[in-house]
Amino acid sequence: MDLLEKIRILADSAKYDVSCSSSGSSRLSKSGALGNTVAAGICHSFTSDGRCISLLKILMTNYCIYDCAYCQNRISNDLERAVFNVDELIALTMSFYRRNYIEGLFLSSGVIKSPNYTMELMVQIIKTLRIKEKFNGYIHVKIIPGASAILIHEAGLYADRVSVNIELPEVDNYKMLTPEKNRAVILKPMKQIADNIVENKEEKRISKYVQNFVPGGQSTQLIIGATPTSDGKILSLSQNLYDSYQLKRVYYSAYIPVSRNALLPQDIAPPLLREHRIYQADWLLRFYKFNAKELLKEDEDLDCNIDPKTQWALNNMDLFPVEINRCSYEMLLRIPGIGLTSAKRIYQSRKLSSITFEGLKKMGIVLKRAKHFILVSGKYYGNYALNKDFIYESISEKKDQIQLNLFGEIDLKKAIPNEQDPALGLFMKKVDLQVEKEMIRKSLGGNF
């Protein structure tokens, strides 16, 4: 099998891993060695699905002894298989890197023979890259659950970032979908790496000659939509991972049907909007100082029509409106329509002069959302007198209605109204709201 064919098969098998970033590690170049790493990471290209290519994301092999129902490389799947040998993979990484195609290597693999055997081969590759080839760029390596602690530690010495994929958001899912794995097996290496990172930081404080251990931290991935898990549960799991394992990132991947397994959803479009909303909520956890408990209860889902921050704000209308010229930075971050950049801009420029509504517009604040939640020098610019339902209606992106149209034909048999259905109640409420709005508009004699 020639190299081109191997690239085709093994890149295709690696594509469902969403992690792409080359961030979190900043290392200067050394004389005699090739490359460096940049803290912010660099995207080198973008594929037709809009995701960035930063690292050469590829499997060492897609042969696998496991039979995880959600994975396309499972043993029961009839699929072209290939294996890279060490030299090929190293030559590929080095020449891609020298041509500035990539930022480094993201090495993952199917499990062959045993977790230890696979992990050892992977460690051998990254070790050769680092020591023999003097490769100083970014390396992200996937940890095989069940590999021995010594191998995991060794991988951490050569990698910038390591990851273990949790994939299934609920503990109960494992038994049915991936009998060989369970939550404990996956969390064990994560715990070990988290502990080792803390140890390493402490050692580096004492002596500067200590070797780095996973300077870019660790990440994981959860599948969205393969199991009937609520968004609230997913977010609280992420919150736990950020808190107790100091994870740098949790990635979410909308489930794409790769399997005919009866336990998994069939013939569905990947829930991309849901994934997007969960990512937005994830950003709120990591950068906006929110807690998962504030955003959603365990069994709740995110609203597809509005972003999670707006959803939170509408559920906490008693905190609003806030005076933009006086409130704390933390509160600025919690106003819908104000992002990190805008919050910083408001915070800096209100020291010079008080902020005006025009000024906010210039700064790039999304006033369509923000105006309902703020006072500018004591004046309220929203038009619905803080009425939660009206504000919702006016800033809703109406994604559910668009989606309804996409399906075209509607099966009327399924559409018999069910009095107990909460969705129907919501719909009727919206109709009422429209009628009410229309009445107010008429009574005021114009549009608003």
Add this chain to the structure above:
Amino acid sequence: MKIMIFDGSMEELLVAVFKVYIEKIDPILYRKEDFIMNLIDEPIEILYDEDAFIRVRSAIQDKFLEESLDTITFALKNCSEKSPTLVLKYIISCFKNPKEGINYQNSLVLEVIKMARQVELESHRFTGFVRFSVIDGIYVSKINPDHDILEFLAPHFTSRFQNQKFIIYDEKRGKALISQNGQALFKNDIKLDSKFLLRDSFAVYWKEYYDNIAIKERRNPKAQKRSMPTRYWDNLIETKNDEPVAIKNAIWNPLVPN
């Protein structure tokens, strides 16, 4: 009306600041190549003056916020013909009050910051969008960025590829960054021979990888084009469809005077 003309460099910009204060000239500044002779404007060419430059530079370094210094550096390289005038006005308003440099309610400040961000973003993007081809042991790359970002790229690439001889050629401006052993050199007014812009054999592997790493079910060309605008696609080997050409034994003399 008197207007000033300069060569686009930071040195002459600061001399222009000096002239505005000492000779009381209106703060209007154009690059030589952007200025078109007309009946009304009376052009004054800025001549580099070491004393004036050093005096203004030290004043700026003492007084201005660090953010403002970055903003000035980046915004000056923006391709817009208005950028030197706006940067000049920005410097003057910062002299009045250094904190004005981050007053986001001021339209002038906001516009200069926007220009600076455009340049900063593009120079960050191009740390990724440069593609080298190996020709006779030399790594050659051609780019066509909107703004003049070659100087911002130099530190990144020279430190990353210390052991490589490489050329990054800005076709639009006829400029090139040449580097060897971690040292950088800029050449102006040159034209690279087209035979040095061919691709090498490794492009095939990269294209194969690029095509297979995309998830077909998630096709989203809008997102792709937002992150990687189509105007850059000509110089990226993965998005151009013609077959790569392998070159052997090319002669090493890629730089010919224009």
